[in-house]
Each structure stands twice: as C-alpha cells, then as structure tokens.
Amino acid sequence: MSAPVLTFLTDFGDTAPATCRGVIWSILPEARINDLTHGSRAFAVRDGAFLLWSSLPYQPVGVHLAVVDPGVGTERRGIALAVRRGDRLVGPDNGLLLPAAERLGGITAAHSIENRALWRDTVSHTFHGRDIFAPVAAHLASGVAIGEVGPAVDPADLVQLHFPEAVSRDHGLDTSVLFVDSFGNCRVAGGPGDLEALRGALSPGDRFSVSFDGRSVAVTWQLTFGNVDPGVPILYDDADYDGLALGVNQGSAADALGLAHDTAVRIEPA
Amino acid sequence: MSAPVLTFLTDFGDTAPATCRGVIWSILPEARINDLTHGSRAFAVRDGAFLLWSSLPYQPVGVHLAVVDPGVGTERRGIALAVRRGDRLVGPDNGLLLPAAERLGGITAAHSIENRALWRDTVSHTFHGRDIFAPVAAHLASGVAIGEVGPAVDPADLVQLHFPEAVSRDHGLDTSVLFVDSFGNCRVAGGPGDLEALRGALSPGDRFSVSFDGRSVAVTWQLTFGNVDPGVPILYDDADYDGLALGVNQGSAADALGLAHDTAVRIEPA
Amino acid sequence: MSAPVLTFLTDFGDTAPATCRGVIWSILPEARINDLTHGSRAFAVRDGAFLLWSSLPYQPVGVHLAVVDPGVGTERRGIALAVRRGDRLVGPDNGLLLPAAERLGGITAAHSIENRALWRDTVSHTFHGRDIFAPVAAHLASGVAIGEVGPAVDPADLVQLHFPEAVSRDHGLDTSVLFVDSFGNCRVAGGPGDLEALRGALSPGDRFSVSFDGRSVAVTWQLTFGNVDPGVPILYDDADYDGLALGVNQGSAADALGLAHDTAVRIEPA
Numbered sequence: 001m002s003a004p005v006l007t008f009l010t011d012f013g014d015t016a017p018a019t020c021r022g023v024i025w026s027i028l029p030e031a032r033i034n035d036l037t038h039g040s041r042a043f044a045v046r047d048g049a050f051l052l053w054s055s056l057p058y059q060p061v062g063v064h065l066a067v068v069d070p071g072v073g074t075e076r077r078g079i080a081l082a083v084r085r086g087d088r089l090v091g092p093d094n095g096l097l098l099p100a101a102e103r104l105g106g107i108t109a110a111h112s113i114e115n116r117a118l119w120r121d122t123v124s125h126t127f128h129g130r131d132i133f134a135p136v137a138a139h140l141a142s143g144v145a146i147g148e149v150g151p152a153v154d155p156a157d158l159v160q161l162h163f164p165e166a167v168s169r170d171h172g173l174d175t176s177v178l179f180v181d182s183f184g185n186c187r188v189a190g191g192p193g194d195l196e197a198l199r200g201a202l203s204p205g206d207r208f209s210v211s212f213d214g215r216s217v218a219v220t221w222q223l224t225f226g227n228v229d230p231g232v233p234i235l236y237d238d239a240d241y242d243g244l245a246l247g248v249n250q251g252s253a254a255d256a257l258g259l260a261h262d263t264a265v266r267i268e269p270a
Numbered sequence: 271m272s273a274p275v276l277t278f279l280t281d282f283g284d285t286a287p288a289t290c291r292g293v294i295w296s297i298l299p300e301a302r303i304n305d306l307t308h309g310s311r312a313f314a315v316r317d318g319a320f321l322l323w324s325s326l327p328y329q330p331v332g333v334h335l336a337v338v339d340p341g342v343g344t345e346r347r348g349i350a351l352a353v354r355r356g357d358r359l360v361g362p363d364n365g366l367l368l369p370a371a372e373r374l375g376g377i378t379a380a381h382s383i384e385n386r387a388l389w390r391d392t393v394s395h396t397f398h399g400r401d402i403f404a405p406v407a408a409h410l411a412s413g414v415a416i417g418e419v420g421p422a423v424d425p426a427d428l429v430q431l432h433f434p435e436a437v438s439r440d441h442g443l444d445t446s447v448l449f450v451d452s453f454g455n456c457r458v459a460g461g462p463g464d465l466e467a468l469r470g471a472l473s474p475g476d477r478f479s480v481s482f483d484g485r486s487v488a489v490t491w492q493l494t495f496g497n498v499d500p501g502v503p504i505l506y507d508d509a510d511y512d513g514l515a516l517g518v519n520q521g522s523a524a525d526a527l528g529l530a531h532d533t534a535v536r537i538e539p540a
Numbered sequence: 541m542s543a544p545v546l547t548f549l550t551d552f553g554d555t556a557p558a559t560c561r562g563v564i565w566s567i568l569p570e571a572r573i574n575d576l577t578h579g580s581r582a583f584a585v586r587d588g589a590f591l592l593w594s595s596l597p598y599q600p601v602g603v604h605l606a607v608v609d610p611g612v613g614t615e616r617r618g619i620a621l622a623v624r625r626g627d628r629l630v631g632p633d634n635g636l637l638l639p640a641a642e643r644l645g646g647i648t649a650a651h652s653i654e655n656r657a658l659w660r661d662t663v664s665h666t667f668h669g670r671d672i673f674a675p676v677a678a679h680l681a682s683g684v685a686i687g688e689v690g691p692a693v694d695p696a697d698l699v700q701l702h703f704p705e706a707v708s709r710d711h712g713l714d715t716s717v718l719f720v721d722s723f724g725n726c727r728v729a730g731g732p733g734d735l736e737a738l739r740g741a742l743s744p745g746d747r748f749s750v751s752f753d754g755r756s757v758a759v760t761w762q763l764t765f766g767n768v769d770p771g772v773p774i775l776y777d778d779a780d781y782d783g784l785a786l787g788v789n790q791g792s793a794a795d796a797l798g799l800a801h802d803t804a805v806r807i808e809p810a
Contacts, residue, residue, distance in 0.1 A: 055559045
C-alpha cells in the first residue's frame with residue numbers, strides 16, 4: 001500500500017509552505033506531499049481556484065489542501081469537502097475549492113472546520129494554513145472521517161466565486177483574460193466550441209481578429225506554438241488550462257500584446 | 271518507524287539545491303527532505319537565520335541543513351550543533367544557525383566539521399553545500415554520531431550575528447525592519463509587549479503613528495488584515511515571524527510605504 | 541531496496557510541474573522525485589542542457605525527465621536514452637539531453653518515443669510533458685524496458701545543440717557567456733586550463749583584463765568570492781558549472797558588469 005497523497009497550493013512565500021509541511025509531517029510522517037504551486041498570485045482567490053481546477057484531475061485521489069485566503073482571521077469559515085472521485089479538499093470557504101470539487105465529480109459532503117481537537121493547540125490570527133488547515137488536512141489523510149472536522153453544511157450555502165464567461169454577440173466572442181501563466185500565455189474565457197459556433201470547424205491557419213483596449217491584432221488559429229515563427233501570436237486550445245488562449249511562439253503574449261488579468265477581449269473571425 | 275527528516279534552507283538558485291538533494295539521497299535514499307526555502311535573500315545571513323528561527327519549531331525533530339554562506343571557501347569554519355530538542359543543525363559558522371538552535375532549547379554540543387571521511391572525495395572552493403554540508407547532514411541523519419564530524423568547540427566561540435532590537439524612548443518605540451516577507455509585510459524588531467508597555471493592553475483599532483525616512487503614517491493595531499479595507503496599512507502581531515509587523519490588506523507594505531530591510535522606524539501611540 | 545529516483549527539469553511554471561508529478565505518482569506511487577529546477581530559462585534548450593549536465597553527475601542512478609520544448613506538438617521527436625552509468629533520460633529530441641548523456645558515460649541505446657500504450661489516453665498538442673514524457677518516464681522508472689517505448693534510433697541521428705567554445709588567439713581567450721546563474725555569476729566557455737595555456741599556472745591574485753561590448757574590466761583570478769571585498773569582480777573556476785566564470789563578491793556580475801547570455805568576452809593576462 002502506498003503512502004497517502006496530499007497536494008498543497010497556496011500564495012505563500014518564504015518558509016510558510018515548508019512550515020505547513022512540517023506540521024503535516026509531524027502528524028503524518030508518511031504523507032507524500034505534492035506542492036501544486038506556492039506561486040499562485042497573492043490574494044487572487046480566482047487564480048488559485050483556476051489552478052486547482054486545472055491540476056487536480058491529474059493528481060492521485062487524496063487530500064487537497066489549498067490556501068489563498070485574504071480573509072484569514074476574519075469570520076470567514078474553513079471547510080472540508082468530500083467529492084465523488086473520493087478526494088477530500090480543505091481550505092477557506094471563499095470559493096477557492098469549488099470549481100475543482102465540481103470537476104472531481106461534485107461535492108458529496110461539506111463540513112465546517114470547527115473541531116479544535118484537530119488544530120494546533122495555539123491558533124494565530126494570520127496563519128491558519130499552519131494552525132488549522134494543514135493539521136486538518138493531515139488528519140484527514142491519516143484516515144480521520146470528514147465528519148470529525150465539524151458540522152455538515154449545505155453545499156448550496158458555500159461561498160461562490162464569480163468566473164467571467166464568454167458571450168457570443170454579433171458574429172464575435174466577447175471574453176476576457178481569465179489567467180496569465182508563467183510563460184505569458186493568456187487563457188481567456190470560452191472554448192474552441194465557442195469559435196466553431198461562429199464559423200464552423202477550426203483549421204490551423206484560420207484567421208481571427210482580437211480586439212482589446214481599443215486596438216486589434218490579427219492572429220491565426222493553431223494547434224501549437226512551433227507552427228508559426230518565433231514572436232508571432234496565435235489563438236489556440238490550451239492543454240494546461242483546457243480552453244481558449246492567446247500565446248506567442250517562444251515569447252509572452254501578455255508582454256507582447258499588453259494583456260493582463262481581466263482585460264476585456266473580443267475575438268472575431270477575420 | 272518513519273524515515274529521517276532533513277530540512278534544507280539556502281539562498282541557492284538553479285539546480286544547486288537539487289544537486290545537494292542528489293548528494294543526500296545518494297547517501298541516505300530514505301531521507302524525507304523538506305525544503306524550507308531556497309529563496310532566502312542572497313548573501314543575507316541574517317534573513318536565513320530569521321527564517322530558520324521561524325520555521326524550525328514547526329518541523330519534526332531531525333537534521334537541519336542551512337547554507338547562506340558568503341564566506342564559502344575562506345577560513346570560516348563549518349559546524350554541526352546538537353540542541354536540547356534532539357535536532358542536529360549543519361552549516362557555516364557565521365551565525366546562521368544560532369537563533370534557531372536557541373529556540374530549539376539551546377546548544378548541547380557543537381563540533382567543527384573537519385572529518386573529510388564524511389565529505390565528498392573532491393571538495394571545491396565555491397560549493398561547500400554540495401561537497402561538505404550536504405554529505406555531513408546526510409551522514410548525521412543516517413545515524414552517525416555528531417562527535418564523528420570533528421572536534422568539539424565551545425559554543426561561546428561560535429560566530430554571533432547582530433540582530434537589531436527595539437528600544438523604548440520618550441513614549442515611543444525605536445525599531446527597524448528586520449525582514450520583508452514575500453507579501454511585502456515588514457516584520458520590525460520588538461513584540462506586542464513593547465507596545466503594551468507604552469500604552470497598556472492593545473485593542474483592535476488602537477491608533478499609532480509610524481515614522482521613517484522623515485515622514486509619518488497613521489496605522490491602527492489589528493488582529494488580522496481583513497478587518498480593514500484593501501490597501502489600508504495595519505500594525506499587527508505576525509504569526510509567521512512571531513512579533514510586530516507592518517502590513518497592508520491585500521497589498522505590500524514594503525511597496526506601499528516605501529520600507530526596506532533595515533529601514534529605521536519609530537512607533538508612537540497616536 | 542529504496543524507491544526509484546526520478547529527476548525532473550523543465551521551464552514550466554504555475555502548476556504544470558505538479559501536474560506532471562501527479563501523473564508520475566499515479567503510475568508509480570513510490571517514485572522519489574527530485575525537481576532539479578523548473579526555473580530553467582523559458583524556451584532556452586541550451587540552458588536546460590547545461591543545467592542537466594551540471595546536476596546529473598550528483599544524482600543517484602535513475603530516470604531523468606527533462607522538458608524544455610519550444611517545438612512541442614510539431615514534428616520533433618521524443619526520445620528515451622540509456623547511458624553507460626545505468627540511467628535513463630527522457631525528453632524531446634532537440635539536444636536537451638545529449639551533453640548530460642555524454643557526461644554519464646555516453647549513450648548505449650536511443651529509442652524514439654512512439655508506443656502510445658505508455659502515454660496518457662488523450663494527448664494534447666501543447667503539453668507533452670504531462671501527456672507523453674511524464675508517463676513514459678514513470679513507466680521506465682517502474683521497470684519497463686527502454687525498448688518498449690519505441691524503435692531504436694541511431695544516436696548519430698539525434699538533434700545536436702551548438703555550444704559556444706573558447707578559442708585562444710593572440711595571447712588571449714575569445715569566449716562568451718554560456719550561462720548566467722541566479723546569483724548573477726556568468727559562466728563563460730572554457731576552463732582554467734585555457735588560461736594556464738596562456739600564462740602558466742594560475743595563482744590567486746593573478747591579473748586579467750576582461751573585454752566585452754567595447755570596454756575592459758580588470759579582474760583577478762581567485763579561488764573563491766570572499767577573498768576580495770564585496771562588490772569586487774573576480775575570475776574563478778565555478779564548482780557548480782565546472783569551468784571559468786566571472787563573479788562579484790556578494791553581488792551579481794551580470795548586473796554589475798552588464799553581461800548577459802551570449803555576450804562575447806575576451807580574457808587576456810594583464
């Protein structure tokens with residue numbers, strides 16, 4: 001039997017993630033910890049939710065600890081979720097966990113984290129990752145039943161997060177930048193099907209006009225970067241993030257085009 | 271019995287930390303390695319010492335390897351320390367290990383690293399992390415007695431590091447920025463008790479004036495960030511770093527206020 | 541028997557490396573994964589090749605997965621290599637793996653990655669790290685024979701990478717910046733022997749003139765940084781990267797001198 005897997009995502013820097021891993025290993029020495037990232041954009045709950053959603057389907061069934069938590073120490077609740085695939089998710093009740101929970105089959109149980117017996121003895125106001133979430137995740141990974149963490153709550157009462165959506169209008173797609181990755185690729189809301197609804201099946205080389213901030217850029221639809229010259233922008237289906245994206249071969253679309261989180265973008269067949 | 275824990279902190283980049291982990295795993299394949307951080311500010315021994323001090327209390331008892339070592343290859347000594355909690359600490363004799371050793375109960379034995387049988391066969395002048403410290407740490411984690419690394423030295427002879435301290439004067443606290451974390455929170459020397467000595471018990475909302483670089487900023491004492499609006503600065507007791515800090519809700523106090531390492535700061539009740 | 545070691549190097553950011561680790565652990569739960577770095581310069585195959593070459597000799601014998609892959613999704617081939625030391629290397633056929641393979645004793649077998657039974661069921665156009673390379677590496681680490689990944693190819697047919705070399709001319713060494721490390725140290729092509737051929741045995745304090753971009757800087761040969769004052773540039777034999785480098789004590793040679801990747805540099809005895 002292999003050791004339990006615990007994945008871990010935060011916007012923490014310095015030694016904070018390692019301090020949490022120390023707490024986890026103090027409770028469950030055999031845990032195999034997969035740090036999803038600790039470079040999630042600071043305070044950006046939506047980015048964390050999006051990254052969890054993109055990575056968890058590829059992780060073994062396990063316990064998934066995520067903390068992007070601008071409300072730490074306030075009245076916001078901590079939650080543990082069970083999902084249909086068999087995983088447990090642990091983190092703040094601010095929407096962070098919900099898209100991933102949905103992608104893992106949907107929530108089968110939600111509990112409010114209230115049982116202090118599973119926390120560290122001393123709980124700070126500003127580091128619940130270390131004092132509450134990490135120990136609760138470690139206890140769940142070591143076999144503690146989810147009902148032990150606190151009372152059941154109605155999943156419908158959990159805090160939801162707003163995600164921008166793509167809207168078809170006048171032979172174009174109104175969308176916006178959902179996430180900028182480390183290469184500068186810009187994932188926008190919507191999928192290839194939204195473009196196909198506008199112009200039929202997509203083929204490499206199909207031309208589109210991308211408009212934002214009062215200007216337009218001509219791009220082609222491509223399957224991958226290397227089919228255009230370095231520096232040339234493309235529109236493509238991003239495999240990491242499962243949907244439409246703007247990229248630049250061997251460059252940063254964000255820098256080259258001047259795109260950032262939430263830039264409004266319109267895509268039209270050209 | 272679970273595998274031995276070895277924590278690891280450096281200011282190394284690129285593949286250097288992984289190269290050291292390769293050396294450790296070549297000696298002790300079952301080591302569980304917790305990378306505390308490899309983003310400790312380059313050449314800043316005090317930052318490394320502060321981060322070790324803040325994280326080690328939350329780590330399982332084990333061997334703690336730390337290398338921030340501007341003196342690599344010079345006459346500076348390498349040391350291994352035993353502390354009352356049962357841990358071993360390994361690194362350069364430049365003050366890096368001492369605050370953490372004190373926090374883990376104090377030094378019970380100190381040894382100069384001189385036994386070449388525990389080093390790599392070839393030792394470079396610029397990468398003692400790989401050639402000396404990592405193998406010595408791995409041997410200690412595999413059960414080698416600390417006395418094997420080299421002769422005992424008097425803990426009083428170890429190189430000390432200067433840490434700034436807070437001083438009460440004229441109804442205010444003279445302090446300075448000790449550490450800037452990845453969010454931009456600025457930990458300053460001193461604790462809540464120093465402010466209470468000035469004005470009695472602290473309550474959320476208490477007003478203070480913070481002066482530095484010839485200007486003053488009004489802040490309130492808060493338990494956590496989310497109790498003020500985004501962008502508003504607060505004075506609080508930092509849980510990661512166990513003491514007074516200046517923060518900004520969902521922002522960087524360093525950027526917003528113009529604070530940096532060692533900025534002199536005066537805090538007065540307002 | 542200890543668990544198989546799998547090292548992992550990419551230029552990926554965000555959760556992409558963790559997604560690949562999830563795929564690996566789904567196939568081989570007991571794999572011990574050593575992330576060499578995921579900060580290899582984006583799209584820079586030569587940097588990745590250089591870092592692999594510098595770190596792999598210090599890693600336990602195992603499977604080494606490396607993906608710096610600007611040609612992902614194009615016709616470029618994926619390859620698995622066996623080397624004389626006993627390791628397996630997995631990645632794109634773009635030169636990335638070859639210098640390290642040579643340093644581990646040379647290639648004993650090369651295979652084109654074509655057997656889809658070892659891939660993920662669905663293969664994207666832009667994330668072969670997750671869909672092809674990670675699962676193939678995990679299968680190799682779990683004992684699958686290298687011949688299973690696909691047909692043997694002639695090592696002479698693999699894509700080679702150009703590395704700049706140092707050339708002696710007119711009592712000086714014409715070289716260029718091969719790699720800039722995280723401290724700003726600049727590794728240049730060539731080794732200490734190239735300088736000794738110009739002026740005989742090297743001793744600390746020997747003077748050299750370093751010319752680039754139309755200007756010259758006076759440096760001394762040193763064994764390590766701490767033998768000069770902070771801020772002073774030195775010429776030294778870099779232990780991480782096994783060859784000549786320009787550094788600055790407690791500073792960045794790249795920033796201080798204005799050096800970057802591929803800057804042409806001439807070194808002359810002074």
